[in-house]
Amino acid sequence: MLDWEQIFATRSSRMKASEIRELLKLLEQPDIISFAGGIPDPALFPDQEFKQAYADIFSGPQVNSALQYSVSEGYKPLREWIVKDMEKIGIDCSVDNVFITSGSQQALDYLGKLFLSPNDTALVTWPTYLGALSAFNAYEPTYDQLNPNGNRTPQTYRDNAAKTGGAVKFAYLSADFSNPTGETVDLAGRNRVLELADEMDIAVIEDGAYQNLRFDGEPVTPILAMDIARSGGIEQTRTIYSGSFSKTLAPGLRVGFVVAAMPVIRKLVLMKQAADLHSSTINQMAVEHVASRGFDKQVAKIKAAYSARRDAMLVALEKYMPKSARWARPEGGMFIWVTLPEGMDGAELLAKSLATERVAFVPGKAFFADGSGANTLRISFSCANEQMIDEGIKRLGRLIAGAETT
Ligand code: PMP
Numbered sequence: 001m002l003d004w005e006q007i008f009a010t011r012s013s014r015m016k017a018s019e020i021r022e023l024l025k026l027l028e029q030p031d032i033i034s035f036a037g038g039i040p041d042p043a044l045f046p047d048q049e050f051k052q053a054y055a056d057i058f059s060g061p062q063v064n065s066a067l068q069y070s071v072s073e074g075y076k077p078l079r080e081w082i083v084k085d086m087e088k089i090g091i092d093c094s095v096d097n098v099f100i101t102s103g104s105q106q107a108l109d110y111l112g113k114l115f116l117s118p119n120d121t122a123l124v125t126w127p128t129y130l131g132a133l134s135a136f137n138a139y140e141p142t143y144d145q146l147n148p149n150g151n152r153t154p155q156t157y158r159d160n161a162a163k164t165g166g167a168v169k170f171a172y173l174s175a176d177f178s179n180p181t182g183e184t185v186d187l188a189g190r191n192r193v194l195e196l197a198d199e200m201d202i203a204v205i206e207d208g209a210y211q212n213l214r215f216d217g218e219p220v221t222p223i224l225a226m227d228i229a230r231s232g233g234i235e236q237t238r239t240i241y242s243g244s245f246s247k248t249l250a251p252g253l254r255v256g257f258v259v260a261a262m263p264v265i266r267k268l269v270l271m272k273q274a275a276d277l278h279s280s281t282i283n284q285m286a287v288e289h290v291a292s293r294g295f296d297k298q299v300a301k302i303k304a305a306y307s308a309r310r311d312a313m314l315v316a317l318e319k320y321m322p323k324s325a326r327w328a329r330p331e332g333g334m335f336i337w338v339t340l341p342e343g344m345d346g347a348e349l350l351a352k353s354l355a356t357e358r359v360a361f362v363p364g365k366a367f368f369a370d371g372s373g374a375n376t377l378r379i380s381f382s383c384a385n386e387q388m389i390d391e392g393i394k395r396l397g398r399l400i401a402g403a404e405t406t
Contacts, residue, residue, distance in 0.1 A: 011118075014137040018130075018366055027360050033392035035379040036360040038179055038334060044305055045250045046290055046298050053289035057282065066282040072272040073265075074100025074257070075284035081292050082243070082257055089211070090225030091241065091259060093234045099265050099272075102279045104209055104244035104256035108135035110271050111170070111205055111240065114264070116141045119166035123157065127367030127376070129179045129207065132172055143369035146171045148189030154199045168200055170240075174207040175223060176214070177333025180367045180378040184331060190223050194230075197238055203264075204239040212248050212299050214332040215307035224259065235261050245287050247334070248299050253283040306334065309381040312389045320397030322404060334382040337364070340375045340400060347374070349403060357395035 027034050057066045073079065079098040086093055101107045108131065116122060116139035123146035124132065133143075142164045144157055161168045171193055175185040185193070197204045206223045221229075227237040240260040245253065258268060272278060290298075310329075313336055317327055324341045340346070346363030353359050364376025379396075381389060 011138050011140050014140065015134075032354070032358045032360055033384065033388050033395070034360040035381070035384060035392060035396075036362050037383055038362075038378075038380055039383060040247055040251060040302070040334075041305065041383045044302050046294070049290045049294065049298070050250070050286055053286040054282070056289060057285055062285065066285050068281060070278050070281040070284075072269045072278045074098070074279060075281065075288060078255075078284050078288040078291075079257075081288055082259070085291075085295070086241075086259055089219070089222055090229070091222060091234075092225075092228055093259050096262060097234050097259055097265060099258045099260075099268050100279050100284055101242075101256045101258060101268075101272075102276060103246060103251070103254040104207065104242045105131055105135065106254075106275075106279075107242040107256055107258045107268075108132050108172075108205075108207075109138070110258075110268055110275075111242075112136040112139045112141075113271060114267055115169040115203065117166065119164045121157070121161040121164065121166055121168040123168060123171040123202075124369055125173050125178070126370065127180055127364060127373055128172065128369065129174055129209075130367050132174075132207065133367075133369055136172075141169075142166065144168070145370070146173060146193070148173070148185045148193050150192050150196075154196065157200060168202050170203040170205050171197055172205040172207065174209060176208065176220065177210040177330055177335070179210065179333070180335055180362070180364065181328070181337040182330030182333050182335040183328060183337070184217075184220060187220055187226075190220065190226060194223060194227060194239070202238070206239055206241045208241055209244045210247060210333040211243070213303060213306065213334070215303050215310065217331040234259075237261055240264055245291070248295070248302065249287060249290060253280070253287060255279060255283055255287045303332070306382055307332075309384060309386065309389060310336070312386040313379070313381045313384075313393065316390050316393035317397075320394045322397065322401040324404060325397075325400060334380050336379050336381065338377040338379060340377070341404065342375055344375045344400075344403060346377045349377070349399065352403070353396065353399050357399050359392045359395045359399070361396070 079095045082098045112135050118140035120141050121144050122136050122141045123144050126145045144160050157168050224239040224241040227239040228234050242258050244256040326339045350363050362378040364373045
């Protein structure tokens with residue numbers, strides 16, 4: 001028998017299935033109330049709009065190019081639509097600054113590949129998006145904690161990086177309604193991240209996957225927009241913005257994008273040529289078709305549904321959670337982050353919950369690059385109706401209260 005492990009590259013040792021994913025397989029069972037999935041509600045997909053888009057593409061002159069190979073940069077009319085959409089949030093760029101990816105997950109993989117040599121350091125928030133850690137892990141980095149409220153100096157980061165024999169390359173953060181915490185980094189925090197990046201001469205990767213999903217409160221300027229405003233143009237910036245159509249239109253199409261200065265885009269294009277040539281031509285066309293005819297309407301529909309669910313979840317948390325549990329009110333996105341008293345373990349609680357209360361959530365530990373955060377939970381409101389939210393949080397509150405007393 002071939003000893004596969006012997007011939008796998010060293011980077012493969014950091015590719016591991018998480019125990020949590022195994023546990024979450026149980027979610028298929030119909031009696032479970034799930035707040036675990038970080039996925040959009042399929043009932044809100046613009047399916048009729050996509051049906052029309054594909055019908056139009058197939059019945060028009062575009063059909064041959066829709067089914068053909070296309071350029072690695074991405075479908076130009078979609079990139080042009082993105083330029084206009086970015087303008088609305090203060091990001092002034094040209095079509096050459098926009099690169100289409102197969103979902104924004106691919107952007108994270110490419111950016112890891114582009115910046116991280118083994119032992120280099122990526123600065124990430126504690127906690128951070130698990131998929132970003134998985135994408136970066138393949139490039140064998142170390143992680144250090146990025147805290148937009150600032151508790152580390154550039155020298156500390158450099159000293160830590162020197163210990164592992166690499167250099168700090170970028171700071172990655174999801175600044176709006178983050179996965180997993182639902183929190184938004186305020187303007188002062190964004191400024192601090194940019195200042196830190198200036199001082200260290202590193203890039204900033206701004207993950208805008210949830211950027212469109214603000215339910216209330218004032219929008220906060222994207223870091224890339226701040227960077228453009230202070231530096232006089234996108235070519236002078238150090239921020240790379242990754243965007244997605246997964247949370248607004250549909251994730252199954254796998255269409256995302258990157259907006260950045262040309263030197264970054266040129267490399268990403270070469271990476272795409274080597275990896276998968278280009279993102280699905282027909283799906284890019286369909287996204288452009290649907291987005292250009294009713295993106296804002298679709299986003300408004302999603303926000304109305306999710307904000308009602310967020311409100312229902314906040315009401316239920318107030319009603320049922322024991323006093324010792326804490327959480328913050330997210331202004332958008334899909335998640336609420338719950339912190340339990342020190343010593344409680346989210347993974348143990350999940351196992352118990354699935355066995356007795358039949359409620360699922362994601363234990364927070366997996367989102368921490370240093371393995372801390374055992375007493376945290378991510379609960380998602382995107383796919384649950386208000387009745388399920390009330391019942392599910394009631395059961396979860398009961399479980400946590402019970403765990404406190406044992
Ligand atoms: N970034 C964040 C913060 C996410 O939560 C997700 C999806 N869960 C992604 C990126 C990747 O999304 P996609 O590849 O579907 O664009």
